[in-house]
Structures are given as structure tokens and as C-alpha cells.
Amino acid sequence: MKSDGKITVLLADDHHLFRAGIMKILDVQNNLSFVGEAENGEQLISRYFTLKPDVILVDISMPVLSGTEAVRRIKSKDTSVKALFLSMYDSEDYIYLCFTAGGLGLINKNSMEDELVNAITKISKGGKYFGKNYSEEKLNELINKYETINKQSRNIDISVLTNREKEILELIGEGLTNLEIADKINLSIRTIETHRSNLIHKLDINSLPELIKFAIEYKLKNKGL
Numbered sequence: 736m737k738s739d740g741k742i743t744v745l746l747a748d749d750h751h752l753f754r755a756g757i758m759k760i761l762d763v764q765n766n767l768s769f770v771g772e773a774e775n776g777e778q779l780i781s782r783y784f785t786l787k788p789d790v791i792l793v794d795i796s797m798p799v800l801s802g803t804e805a806v807r808r809i810k811s812k813d814t815s816v817k818a819l820f821l822s823m824y825d826s827e828d829y830i831y832l833c834f835t836a837g838g839l840g841l842i843n844k845n846s847m848e849d850e851l852v853n854a855i856t857k858i859s860k861g862g863k864y865f866g867k868n869y870s871e872e873k874l875n876e877l878i879n880k881y882e883t884i885n886k887q888s889r890n891i892d893i894s895v896l897t898n899r900e901k902e903i904l905e906l907i908g909e910g911l912t913n914l915e916i917a918d919k920i921n922l923s924i925r926t927i928e929t930h931r932s933n934l935i936h937k938l939d940i941n942s943l944p945e946l947i948k949f950a951i952e953y954k955l956k957n958k959g960l
Contacts (some may be wrong), residue, residue: 736789741773742767742859745788748772748821749797753844757792760848767855776800783816784807789859795822795833798919801909803836810837817858822910826879830865830874831881832910835951840864852889881948891949895937903930907947908954 736742744761746769748754754772761769771786773779775797791809793802800808806818819840820833833841839858842851843866854864865874893901906916909922913931917924931946940946 737791739768739834741766742855743768743770743786743788744790744792744855745771745773745779745782745786746792747774747776747802748794749774750794757851763794764852767852774798776802776805778809779805784813790817790819790855792822792855793818793838795820795829795910796822796912796915801911803832803838803909806836807837817861819858819864821853824910824912825866826944827844827877827881828944828951829910830869830877831948832908832951833865834874836877841866858923891938891940893938893953896934900930900934900937903927904934904950905954907931907934908950908952 737773737904744767746754746757749758751774754774758769758772761767770788771782773782777800779793779797779802780800791806792804795802797805802820804876806816806820809816809818812892816837818838819842820836820838821842821844822829823844825843830841839861840863842864843852850867857864863871863874867875893904898903902920903916906919912917913924913927916922917927931943934940935943935946938946940949
């Protein structure tokens with residue numbers, strides 16, 4: 736926190752116009768101070784340790800290094816980091832993904848300005864914010880549910896997957912959409928959709944939400960995160 740009592744914020748998102756809009760919101764707040772920006776995960780890590788902001792606003796999916804991966808790496812060196820993730824998606828799967836990545840919150844990019852400001856303020860004090868509908872008690876219930884499912888989940892044989900399918904499974908676990916995965920590995924979105932269907936079939940998984948849950952688990956357990 737700055738000497739004037741303002742909460743310092745570092746923003747990471749790969750869309751310039753979105754960053755500009757967030758900066759305008761922060762600039763008019765009496766209790767917030769924008770101190771820097773990054774357009775990918777690697778820049779975020781570097782600028783975090785240079786600027787030491789109170790809160791980082793992080794897009795889940797960014798080029799070079801995803802937001803979740805960047806926060807995990809920061810967290811491994813600075814356990815006091817306070818991260819609020821930004822995404823167009825805020826389902827239970829994404830909440831679990833952000834929480835296990837070390838985030839204190841997740842806010843939908845369609846949220847109103849006052850909700851964003853309130854979330855930043857709350858997280859700067861060490862609180863959590865995963866949407867208006869998630870109290871501390873409900874968040875704990877969600878996390879416990881996913882951890883119980885993970886403990887009870889059957890052994891899924893990933894040896895049936897090709898290297899490309901394993902790569903895509905890992906990217907799904909980072910929270911990337913079909914389009915973002917296609918852009919990242921230079922394939923068509925139709926090809927990615929086909930790979931997703933193949934993953935569901937080969938792993939004997941019943942639905943896309945179940946695939947996302949397994950992908951998160953795979954990312955955490957099989958990559959040492």
C-alpha cells in the first residue's frame with residue numbers, strides 16, 4: 736500500500752482496450768492506484784516482483800504463460816500475493832481452478848464497476864471474492880465438494896492419449912477456451928473441438944464439465960503444481 740493509503744494494483748490482460756478501460760475505472764477511485772500493466776503471464780511475474788503491488792488483476796488465459804500458471808509461480812516465491820482473476824466464465828469449475836492456482840477471487844468481466852472495486856478492496860485485506868453468490872461458507876462447500884470428488888474419482892488411464900491430446904488436456908486445465916487453445920498451438924478451432932470430443936470418448940468422461948474438472952486435476956497432480 737502506498738504512503739497515501741491507496742491500494743496499488745497491477746493489471747495483466749492481453750487485450751489493450753480492456754486494460755485501458757480498467758485503468759480508467761481505477762484512476763477515478765479514491766482508494767485505488769494503478770501502478771502497472773502486463774500483457775502476458777511472463778511479464779506479470781517480472782513486473783510483480785519489480786512493483787510489489789497490493790493486488791494483481793489477472794486474466795485467466797493469456798499468451799506465452801496463462802494467468803493461472805503465472806500466479807502459481809508467483810505464489811511459490813511469495814505466499815503473500817493477492818490475486819483477483821478476471822474471466823468471461825465464472826462457473827464452479829473456474830472458481831475451483833482459480834482457487835487452486837492461489838487466487839483469492841474471480842470476477843466476471845461483465846461485472847459492474849462497483850463490484851470490481853469492492854472485490855479489489857476486499858482482497859487487499861486478505862478476504863476472498865468469487866462473486867456475489869459465494870459467501871465464505873459456500874466457497875468452502877464448493878472446494879470440499881471438488882476435493883472429495885477428486886479423492887473418490889476412478890483411475891483414468893491417460894496412456895490412451897496422444898501427446899497432442901495431453902497438451903490440449905493441460906491447456907483445458909489452465910482455463911483456456913477452444914478458441915484460445917487453437918490460437919496458442921496454431922490449429923483450427925474445429926480441430927480443437929474434435930480433440931475435446933476425442934478426450935471425452937477416450938477417457939470415458941460423461942460431459943464437458945467433468946472433462947474440465949479432470950483437466951484441472953491432471954494439471955495439478957501430474958505436473959507437480
